[in-house]
Amino acid sequence: MGYEAGMKVLVLSLAVVAVAGIRPSKLVRQVPAMYVLGDSTLDVGNNNYLPGKDVPRADKPFYGVDLPGSGRPTGRFSNGYNTADFVAKTLGFDKSPLAYLVLKAHNKLIPSAITRGVSFASAGAGILDSTNAGNNIPLSQQVRLFASTKAEMDAKLGPGAVSHLLSQSFFLLGVGSNDFFALATAQAQQNKTATQSDVAAFYGSLLSNYSATITELYELGARKLGVINVGPVGCVPRVRVLNATGACSDAMNQLAVGFNGALRSLLAGLAPKLPGLAYSLADSSALTQATLANPLALGFASTDSACCGGGRLGAQGDCTPAAALCADRDAYLFWDSVHPSQRAAFLGAQAYYDGPAQYTTPISFKQLAGM
Numbered sequence: 415m416g417y418e419a420g421m422k423v424l425v426l427s428l429a430v431v432a433v434a435g436i437r438p439s440k441l442v443r444q445v446p447a448m449y450v451l452g453d454s455t456l457d458v459g460n461n462n463y464l465p466g467k468d469v470p471r472a473d474k475p476f477y478g479v480d481l482p483g484s485g486r487p488t489g490r491f492s493n494g495y496n497t498a499d500f501v502a503k504t505l506g507f508d509k510s511p512l513a514y515l516v517l518k519a520h521n522k523l524i525p526s527a528i529t530r531g532v533s534f535a536s537a538g539a540g541i542l543d544s545t546n547a548g549n550n551i552p553l554s555q556q557v558r559l560f561a562s563t564k565a566e567m568d569a570k571l572g573p574g575a576v577s578h579l580l581s582q583s584f585f586l587l588g589v590g591s592n593d594f595f596a597l598a599t600a601q602a603q604q605n606k607t608a609t610q611s612d613v614a615a616f617y618g619s620l621l622s623n624y625s626a627t628i629t630e631l632y633e634l635g636a637r638k639l640g641v642i643n644v645g646p647v648g649c650v651p652r653v654r655v656l657n658a659t660g661a662c663s664d665a666m667n668q669l670a671v672g673f674n675g676a677l678r679s680l681l682a683g684l685a686p687k688l689p690g691l692a693y694s695l696a697d698s699s700a701l702t703q704a705t706l707a708n709p710l711a712l713g714f715a716s717t718d719s720a721c722c723g724g725g726r727l728g729a730q731g732d733c734t735p736a737a738a739l740c741a742d743r744d745a746y747l748f749w750d751s752v753h754p755s756q757r758a759a760f761l762g763a764q765a766y767y768d769g770p771a772q773y774t775t776p777i778s779f780k781q782l783a784g785m
Contacts, residue, residue, distance in 0.1 A: 443506035444783040445584040445638070447531035450510060451556045451627075452588035452642075454537030454753060456498040459489030460551060461537045463515035469549045470537045475735045476722050480743055480756055489513065491537060493721065493743045494756035498533060500763030501586055501640070505783055514559055524566050531583065534559050540593040541620045541627075553589055553623065557630050564634055580635030581690070584783055587627075588642035588698075593620060594670055595647065598663075608669075617673055621680050628681075632688045639691065640779050641681065642766070643674040645698040649706060651720045651729035652751035660718055660727060662706075674699055678775065694782040696766040697773050705747065705758075712761060714747050721746040721755060 450456050454470065461471050470491075472478070477487040480494035490496045495503075498510035511531035517523040526532060536551035543552045551559070567576045597616060601608060608616070628639065647653065647670050648663030657663065678695055685691050709717045721740040724731025729751040731737055740746055749755040754762070767779045 444780075445505055445582055446579055447527070447529070447583040448502055448505060448507065448511055448586060449531050449560060449580075449583060449636070450498050450533040450535050450586045451553065451560070451631075452498075452535040452586070453539045453550075453590075453592055454491045454535075455496060455591075455642075455759075456510070456533065456535035456586065456588050457489060457491065457513070457537045458496070458498060458510045458533050458535070459513035460515045460533065460535060462489040463513075463519060464536070464550070466549055470546075472537070476733055476737065476739050479739075491750065491753040492756050492759060493749050495759065496756070497588065497642070497754070497759040497763055498535065498586060500760050501584075501766065501779065504763055504767040504779065505584055514563070523563060524570050527563050527567055528571065528579070532560070532563060535588075538592055539589060540596065541590055541623045542593055542596075545593050545596045553627055557627055557634075560631070561634055577635050581637045583636075583638065584779075585631060585636045585639045586642075587639060590620070590644040590670075590673065591647050594644065594666060594673075597669075598653075598666055607665075613669065613672070617676055620673060621676055624677065625680060625684060628684060628691075629688065632691055637690050637692060638782050638785065639693040640696065640766070640782060641677075641693060642696045642698050643677055644670045645702045646670060646706070649702070649718075650752050651718060651723070651727045651748055654718055655725075655727045655729040655751075671699060682776075692777070692782055692785050694766070694774050694777050694779050696762075696779070697775070698762065701762060701765050701773050702747075705761075709747065713745065713757075715742070715745040716740075717747040719746070720748050720751045722750050727751075 461469055462473050472489050472491045473487050475487060478490060479485055481488060495509060502510045511533050512526055513533050517526050517532060534556035538546040538550035539552050541553055543554055564576060646667045648666030653663050653666060654660050681693055681695055685693060705712055706717050718727055720728030721743050722733035722737050723729055724737050733750040743755055744757040746755050747758050765773045
């Protein structure tokens, strides 16, 4: 399918969904539970419970301004729901499972882990432990927290019942952007450009950790894995504002594209070695690039600026109660200087679930859930 035809299918399918709406209360759950690992695009409140003044938190207005029912910040880096919420909705849940640290604080971890799932995602987390170290729950630690949760589930239900539950559940994994931001920051501080050997070493570390994560999740019982790749990190407002013209950083985008290709190969090679593992790789990069190429087709009036922020492109100030706030949040691709708006997250989740085939491989999230 060509680009133009693909965009027409995407616009049509998403328009139908938007008109019909998502009514999770009337849907049958397609999986018994959902477990989420990743970064701020999926975090639903874990970082609010982490100590430290430099921990990124979405705990003040205008975060959550459009969240149904409250309009208050909940730890989501969005004006409303985020990608994890909308993926959960497509699977028949009302929203993302609650954050691990929220559940622990209220002594509700095991009931939720068994009946709904748990989110371990943490803003600022990377594939590498060194990324934003000390200010998030890194991916490796998220896996360890899932392992300890599973041990408690085993004690409650028995290993056999838990094994069956996990084999039918949906595991959502979205991480990697922060590793690229960290690399770019380190290069800028050293006033250098990554060499070919630097890039090879960087990819090698990322892929090694990713492979270890998937293998460990598999050994713990995961069988349905939905993976979201790294988007065009060079096009977020925080990066654009560094360019006098406001253009994307092609170098950062190419670096991400190279990693995404390697990740695709990694998954294709790893799956046959892990009997029973099924996966769907969502192409956030291609979807966002298609949106940037024809934003009006999806109703976006702004694709280079933050809705909530300050200064040029809304990217020179944080999203705070004193920030400038755009009037039409749905018209903005970006909510703040890094994160997608609620509507962008909605469109992404729909594309991954049952959108044009080019945005998921080898199967869609819908097909994965139904296996």
